[in-house]
Amino acid sequence: MSVLVYAEHDNATLKGATLSTVAAAKEIGGDVVVLVAGSGCAAVGEEAAKVEGVSKVLVADNAAYENQLAENIADLVVELGKDYSHILASATTTGKNFLPRVAALLDVAQISEIITVVNENTFQRPIYAGNAIATVESTDAIKVITVRATGFDGVAAEGGSASVEAVDVAKDAGLSSFISAEIAKSDRPELTAADVIISGGRGMQNGDNFKILEAVADKLGAAMGASRAAVDAGFVPNDMQVGQTGKIVAPDLYIAVGISGAIQHLAGMKDSKVIVAINKDEEAPIFQVADYGLVADLFEAVPALEKLL
């Protein structure tokens, strides 16, 4: 048995989600091989070699892989993945994009967003926005799986000493090309990797008012999130959305401000260790999952909170 883990990175650094995916791979068992596909990504390969529990790193460094185009990456992973019993990718927008292509080309099912490894063939995954947990068993020869990072504590980024091997496989399907990217630059931690998150909802009333959350985030070293309602209303950009169709997070502390708590939002954050809700509507469903609920006007409570921190 051997597991191929597809590394999540930006050609410069390895993303934390990969550590959780390696943790899932270790639970499955067997050799863990990490594939770094990108362009000018040698440093990522070195970083991956230090990850705990990794036995080998494959680096496919080619211009065709620079922007993680699904068509090219899938062709590469299909070629390299045939000899493995499991192929794992993080359930990020990159993994969710190319991995179903891999599964279809290998003529196997994909098991999406697993949160538990029961055994090498059996896994648990949330369905219906996390309102049910399904245990599914695969009989396919190769198991193709995306891993939800919040389900697995990441392995240590340091301590390993895997060998690094260059892979000379160039796959350019010629079907798509990269034009541009608008990636938000922020000094704050990444939403999916943060220990503390403060999120705003429709109750924030407008985008400017998110400044009062920023002040709290600065003091706590927190990432900023939002409900779908706040994103749809145009208060904040889409990459801040937490929920069933946005990012799935599980920080130590999640502070929900002016968020009513639709099931789609709860699906994205209810595995947080401690949940705080600040909302003036005491009937808001968010209070049913909050460890600490404060029924108050957020425009008074949030500045007061900031002063006390």
Place this chain on the structure above:
Amino acid sequence: MKVLVAVKRVVDANVNVRVNADNTGIDLNNVKMAMNPFCEIAVEEAVRLKEKGVATEIVVISMGKKDCQEQIRTALALGADRGILVETDEELQPLAVAKLLKAVVDEEKPEIIIFGKQAIDNDNSQTGQMLAALCGYSQAAFASEILIEDGKATVTREVDGGLQTLALNLPLVVTTDLRLNEPRYASLPNIMKAKKKPVDVKTPADLGVDAAPRLKTVKVEPPAERKAGVKVETVEELVDKLKNEAKVIS
């Protein structure tokens, strides 16, 4: 050009679902069903492409039990021209759906195939990408803007850190994200007209596809419940609890 839109019948997004008594799935008795919300966005985008003069015909397809006709009729009322139902009482998993769609694509030869990015029942987010792979087509998953010009597509996608824009060859598979558009409601006259639009019914056997499931669902359980929390009266009390009880801030 022809546009194919795939729609799924799912439990309505506003229903609080419950696991059934024998832990084999969700209790679907007397539960309101609807078109998957992301598929509504897919239908709307197809209709807009037709209104812009890019699309000449919109074919809507759904798969599953006979009741899926309802969602096909909804799409027809919104502006699709004709429907295809692949009818089966068996469970259809994403790979099987993609194979059935491939058979239909081979016959219909659409230039653009639009899906929702995921269905809110099984939250798989697989079928569109799988079809693109089986057909050898380009794909733009999680689209927030689609532009078709001179036989090429330019699509902006929602990615984890922000947005990514790609140039793509046709034929193309697109899966829709939330902010691609805001779907319209069907008007009563259009609902009436939709009843007369043609819907072709096929079976997996007609399409020559083995649609047997690959994954076995061993059991379905409710998630672990969170313990009910406490209400605090003041911000001071909240900070005190976070520091001294939960110990998540210092």
